[in-house]
Each structure stands twice: as C-alpha cells, then as structure tokens.
Amino acid sequence: MQRVMLALMLASLVLLQGCLGGLRDSVTDALPEQRGIPGGLTLACLSSAQFTDMVIEIDHAPGYAPEATTVELLIDRLSDVCDKPNGVKAVITETSFDQDGSWSADDVRAQALEHREAPPMDGTTLRWHVLFPSGGYDDDNVLGVAVNAADVAVFRDSIDDAENILQRPNAEDIENSVTLHEVGHLLGLVNLVYTSPRDHEDPDHPGHSSNEDSVMYWAVESSSLGAIFSGQLPDDFDDDDRADLTDLASGDLDAEQQLWRP
Numbered sequence: 001m002q003r004v005m006l007a008l009m010l011a012s013l014v015l016l017q018g019c020l021g022g023l024r025d026s027v028t029d030a031l032p033e034q035r036g037i038p039g040g041l042t043l044a045c046l047s048s049a050q051f052t053d054m055v056i057e058i059d060h061a062p063g064y065a066p067e068a069t070t071v072e073l074l075i076d077r078l079s080d081v082c083d084k085p086n087g088v089k090a091v092i093t094e095t096s097f098d099q100d101g102s103w104s105a106d107d108v109r110a111q112a113l114e115h116r117e118a119p120p121m122d123g124t125t126l127r128w129h130v131l132f133p134s135g136g137y138d139d140d141n142v143l144g145v146a147v148n149a150a151d152v153a154v155f156r157d158s159i160d161d162a163e164n165i166l167q168r169p170n171a172e173d174i175e176n177s178v179t180l181h182e183v184g185h186l187l188g189l190v191n192l193v194y195t196s197p198r199d200h201e202d203p204d205h206p207g208h209s210s211n212e213d214s215v216m217y218w219a220v221e222s223s224s225l226g227a228i229f230s231g232q233l234p235d236d237f238d239d240d241d242r243a244d245l246t247d248l249a250s251g252d253l254d255a256e257q258q259l260w261r262p
C-alpha cells in the first residue's frame with residue numbers, strides 16, 4: 001500500500017514538474033515579484049531563437065478602443081526593431097475591467113493578469129499586453145505606464161484632457177505616441193536594462209531620452225506634452241534608441257534582468 005502511494009506521489013511529482021516546465025510563465029505570473037521589470041523581455045523581442053511571432057494583446061474598456069493608427073504604429077515599429085519572422089499581430093478585445101476611476105501601478109498589474117489571454121512567453125509566441133481602461137492614473141500627469149516586463153496601460157481620458165489644453169497635438173496623435181512610448185519601455189528604452197554607450201538618457205528624467213525627436217523623450221507620457229510640443233509629436237525611436245536595440249540584439253551590449261535569454 002505504501003509503495004503504491006509512493007509511486008503515485010512520484011508520478012504526480014513528475015507530472016507537476018512537467019507542467020511547471022511547460023507553463024513557466026504562469027508560475028511567474030503567480031508571483032508578482034517575478035513578473036519582471038519593463039525591459040525584462042527585451043531579448044525575447046529582439047531574438048527569434050524561441051519566439052518566432054508576437055501578439056500585441058489589446059484589452060480596452062467599452063468605448064475605449066484604440067485608434068487604428070495606434071495599432072498600425074505598434075505593429076510597424078515592433079516588426080521593424082524586433083526579430084519576428086512569423087510576424088507581429090494585434091488581438092483587440094473589449095474588456096470589462098473591475099476597476100475604473102483612479103488606477104495605481106498595482107491595479108494595472110492585477111487587471112492585466114486577470115484579463116490576459118495567455119502568458120507573455122507562450123510557446124513560440126511572445127505576447128505583450130496593452131490596456132486601454134477608463135479613468136486615469138494615480139498621478140494625473142501620467143498618460144501611460146509600463147508596469148512590468150509585458151504590461152502597459154494607456155489612459156485615454158487623461159489624453160483627452162491633455163488635448164483640451166491646447167487642441168494640438170490632437171488626442172489621436174498623443175495616443176499614438178504615448179502607446180509607442182510605453183512599448184518602448186518594454187524594449188528596455190532608455191537604459192532600463194542596460195547602459196548605453198551613447199549619451200542620450202535625460203539625467204533629469206531617468207529611463208527617458210533627452211532628444212525631443214525620439215518617442216522616448218520624457219515629456220511624451222506626461223500631460224505637459226501639450227505645452228512642449230506645439231506641432232508634430234515624435235512617433236518613432238531615434239538613431240540612438242535603435243543603436244541600443246541593435247547592440248542588445250547582437251550581444252555587444254549586456255542586457256540585465258532578463259526573463260528569457262537566447
């Protein structure tokens with residue numbers, strides 16, 4: 001009898017390990033501290049060694065669907081800088097979040113986890129996740145946030161408020177730039193998981209570009225952008241951002257705090 005029990009226990013242990021191996025990221029999802037920092041899946045995007053395609057999962061509150069131009073911009077830019085031979089696509093889902101009004105970073109993490117369709121590392125698919133909720137961030141100067149290695153949120157209500165200050169740039173342009181800016185943080189920009197040999201991080205705004213022609217310029221995610229950009233908002237990475245990504249992809253630049261390595 002005891003032998004049978006032991007055999008059963010061993011069998012279930014093997015089964016459990018098998019599951020853990022196959023569902024590594026479900027396990028990390030269960031432990032918030034292990035879901036990584038923005039930039040923790042940079043190499044997973046820049047390499048096709050495991051993840052040959054990419055899904056941008058977009059979950060939006062009713063009435064908060066992103067602009068088509070925002071979705072196109074994300075696909076274009078990620079296809080350009082990441083190595084995904086089987087393509088980058090967006091999957092857009094209307095979602096009822098259990099939260100509106102004011103969001104903290106923890107709220108974004110919890111709702112992202114709750115509504116995510118699959119883990120970030122899903123077989124050969126890398127999945128990044130963009131939330132478009134109603135309401136705004138704790139700090140109402142913030143238009144978008146990146147909260148861990150795969151999750152960002154963009155606050156359209158706050159963007160509409162920012163637009164109302166000057167009427168230009170308009171809300172669609174702001175949404176384009178803010179969303180790409182947050183996804184740029186998932187790519188580790190600027191200096192989030194590496195130290196660039198190029199001097200382009202703004203010392204007064206760590207993690208951001210000092211170049212106002214880069215989408216990673218610090219003011220892009222801030223409601224003060226209306227006061228700074230009277231015309232065109234940046235909607236692309238600049239040469240320094242791209243050079244950082246090239247060096248990270250080649251291994252010339254060390255990437256730290258990675259959840260996955262080639």
Ligand SMILES: [Zn+2]
Pocket residue numbers: 181185207208218221
């Ligand atoms: Zn930022």
